[in-house]
Amino acid sequence: MNKRIIYELKGIYRDTFRVTGYEFGTGEKSVCIVGSSRGNEVQQIYCCSQLVKKMKQLEEEGRITQGHKILVIPSINPYSMNIQKRFWSTDNTDINRMFPGYNLGETTQRIADGVFREISEYRFGIQFTSFYMPGDFVPHVRLMDEGFSDPETARQFGLPYVIIRRVRPYDTTTLNYNWQVWDTQAFSLYTSTTSRLDRTSAGQAVLAVMNFLSGQGMLKYSIPDGLHSRIVHDEDMVMIKTAKSGIFEPMVKAGEEVRAGQPLANILDPYEGDILETLYAPFGMVVFFVHNEPLTYANTAVVKLIEKY
Amino acid sequence: MIKTIAAVGLPVDEVLEIRRNRILPEQPAENRKRISIVTGIHGDELEGQYVCFELQRRIEQGKECLAGIVDIYPAMNPLGIDSITRGIPAFDLDMNRMFPGDIDGSMIEYVVARIMEDVAGSDCVLDIHASNIYLTEIPQIRINELHQDTLVPMAEAANVDLIWVHGASTVLESTFAYSLNRIGTPVLVVEMGVGMRITRRYGDQLVDGIFHLMKKMGIWTGEVKPARKPVISRNPEDVCYLNAGMGGVFIPDVLHGAKLRKGEIIGRIVDPLCGKVLDEVRTPEDGMLFTIRDYPVVVEGSLMGRLLKKEVCGYE
Numbered sequence A: 001m002n003k004r005i006i007y008e009l010k011g012i013y014r015d016t017f018r019v020t021g022y023e024f025g026t027g028e029k030s031v032c033i034v035g036s037s038r039g040n041e042v043q044q045i046y047c048c049s050q051l052v053k054k055m056k057q058l059e060e061e062g063r064i065t066q067g068h069k070i071l072v073i074p075s076i077n078p079y080s081m082n083i084q085k086r087f088w089s090t091d092n093t094d095i096n097r098m099f100p101g102y103n104l105g106e107t108t109q110r111i112a113d114g115v116f117r118e119i120s121e122y123r124f125g126i127q128f129t130s131f132y133m134p135g136d137f138v139p140h141v142r143l144m145d146e147g148f149s150d151p152e153t154a155r156q157f158g159l160p161y162v163i164i165r166r167v168r169p170y171d172t173t174t175l176n177y178n179w180q181v182w183d184t185q186a187f188s189l190y191t192s193t194t195s196r197l198d199r200t201s202a203g204q205a206v207l208a209v210m211n212f213l214s215g216q217g218m219l220k221y222s223i224p225d226g227l228h229s230r231i232v233h234d235e236d237m238v239m240i241k242t243a244k245s246g247i248f249e250p251m252v253k254a255g256e257e258v259r260a261g262q263p264l265a266n267i268l269d270p271y272e273g274d275i276l277e278t279l280y281a282p283f284g285m286v287v288f289f290v291h292n293e294p295l296t297y298a299n300t301a302v303v304k305l306i307e308k309y
Numbered sequence B: 001m002i003k004t005i006a007a008v009g010l011p012v013d014e015v016l017e018i019r020r021n022r023i024l025p026e027q028p029a030e031n032r033k034r035i036s037i038v039t040g041i042h043g044d045e046l047e048g049q050y051v052c053f054e055l056q057r058r059i060e061q062g063k064e065c066l067a068g069i070v071d072i073y074p075a076m077n078p079l080g081i082d083s084i085t086r087g088i089p090a091f092d093l094d095m096n097r098m099f100p101g102d103i104d105g106s107m108i109e110y111v112v113a114r115i116m117e118d119v120a121g122s123d124c125v126l127d128i129h130a131s132n133i134y135l136t137e138i139p140q141i142r143i144n145e146l147h148q149d150t151l152v153p154m155a156e157a158a159n160v161d162l163i164w165v166h167g168a169s170t171v172l173e174s175t176f177a178y179s180l181n182r183i184g185t186p187v188l189v190v191e192m193g194v195g196m197r198i199t200r201r202y203g204d205q206l207v208d209g210i211f212h213l214m215k216k217m218g219i220w221t222g223e224v225k226p227a228r229k230p231v232i233s234r235n236p237e238d239v240c241y242l243n244a245g246m247g248g249v250f251i252p253d254v255l256h257g258a259k260l261r262k263g264e265i266i267g268r269i270v271d272p273l274c275g276k277v278l279d280e281v282r283t284p285e286d287g288m289l290f291t292i293r294d295y296p297v298v299v300e301g302s303l304m305g306r307l308l309k310k311e312v313c314g315y316e
Helices: A042-060 A078-082 A107-119 A151-157 A169-173 A175-181 A199-215 B047-061 B078-082 B107-119 B145-156 B170-174 B176-182 B200-217
Strands: A002-009 A017-024 A027-036 A067-075 A124-128 A135-137 A140-144 A161-165 A185-190 A230-233 A238-241 A246-250 A263-268 A275-280 A285-291 A301-306 B002-010 B014-023 B034-039 B069-073 B124-129 B135-144 B162-166 B187-193 B231-233 B239-243 B248-252 B265-271 B276-282 B287-293 B303-309
Touching (some): A017 A078, A042 A067, A042 A199, A067 A107, A107 A175, A124 A199, A140 A151, A151 A230, A169 B170, A185 A199, A246 A301, A263 A301, B014 B078, B034 B047, B034 B200, B047 B187, B107 B176, B124 B200, B135 B200, B145 B162, B145 B187, B187 B200, B265 B303
Parallel strands (some): A027 A124
Antiparallel strands (some): A002 A017, A135 A285, A263 A275, B014 B069, B135 B187, B287 B303
């Protein structure tokens, strides 16, 4: 293992901002894995820490195939993590909206540029990321529909679902999008949570990366047979939206199978406790996403259902 | 005539409302021209608040001269304005990356779609911004190069100091201005002053410009002041960016708008802990400092100013 500074920036009153990477194996730049880019992505840094631990062990056991270099960067934004702020500490910009970056630009553009120079030549890029809406997910791998990434390759993660999402204008400055512009096959890996730890889904994420590396012949690792992800386009999911704002009382969890007509959540009057609205499953499906904040707004997709795996 | 154009119930005993004030001429007539003044998409940018007030105050003083419709939208992001938040509180989303919205979408997408519906069809829209809390800007209009043929002639009537025609960028396709310009409703994006403050001088200048523009459009028949001739920049090479080479506290040595010679000191980056000057920020070319840093703390890369080259400004 080679631990090294990928990028650094001097602070005025804070310690130097450092982006640290862990390299395993030697040879062609095969896979780069990036963890948290926002200050609240604690689950994402945790997944990477578990991955670094596992990769250390596998390297010591000589199980990384010759000729492959694998880089893990647990966080590209430790400054924001240390002050528990989602975006950049001073100007609130999002590093994951600054790629490919600009070395003469503003601070987060420089960070994005410094990081991207190091990671843009890898064959595969994997990013642990989070959704802008608070909620719990079924772990899955996500890729963009117009990109260089291949859904069949995404199946090698062995997660139940591969989600293909439509590219929107604001996606064009994300790491995932820009990786693909520079011919890296990029995948976003979503585990269950963001700002709190979920050990089980973090374990699933580590295993998913092991499956992928093994499938690519970069790792000697025994993977279970019969892994076959279902490929779903995001517009094929069923959104269950609130009509009312209020207290959100979920009755299901992400990953749970539900029957048609099953109650999914109640929206309660915050003063009197009355049920303002009950949300029901229109079909027998699997709960893919559940909002996890105690309050909700009207017109919000608080539950997303997906075809059974 | 105040109308709520979008309303959504919030979780605890409050309704989020976006409101518009429509000012109509005394004599009703069909096919009146319509100008819309929009501000507050970023909740920490308040320069447009004064413009909305002052414009209405002056219209009221000469109401008989009003020959068209003036729509005032002072608070597109009321929760942001109330909580001194640039984006939409609770979501941490930039409202100006949500357009054109979706009437069947989430709460914010719905609100944005309602705003689009209401503003669409205006003969001219001014979307007034105030830079951000870090930088002060001279009154200027920014125009996407895709729409310059329609917008530059309108902007020239608006009494601003600079018209900055910038390159097209995919990420800007989700802005209010792009989304409306794309469907044929002309939007001029005004940037002036600084976040969280009102610069009355700039507000008065823009209100003069709005009256001049309204006169040109046939919305106002009264006397107006002549509009100043703006500098028009179409070439990215016209502008020099001054980014901090290191972190520290920026102490400016010149005033905003100063016309400077190459090599002059704009300011210093200092280290208050050691009492040392870390860097002297000098002008790379002759030019006018049209942007200057207002918030003193800088880190490497922070923008401290923008300089418009002398040959573009055309001053002696």
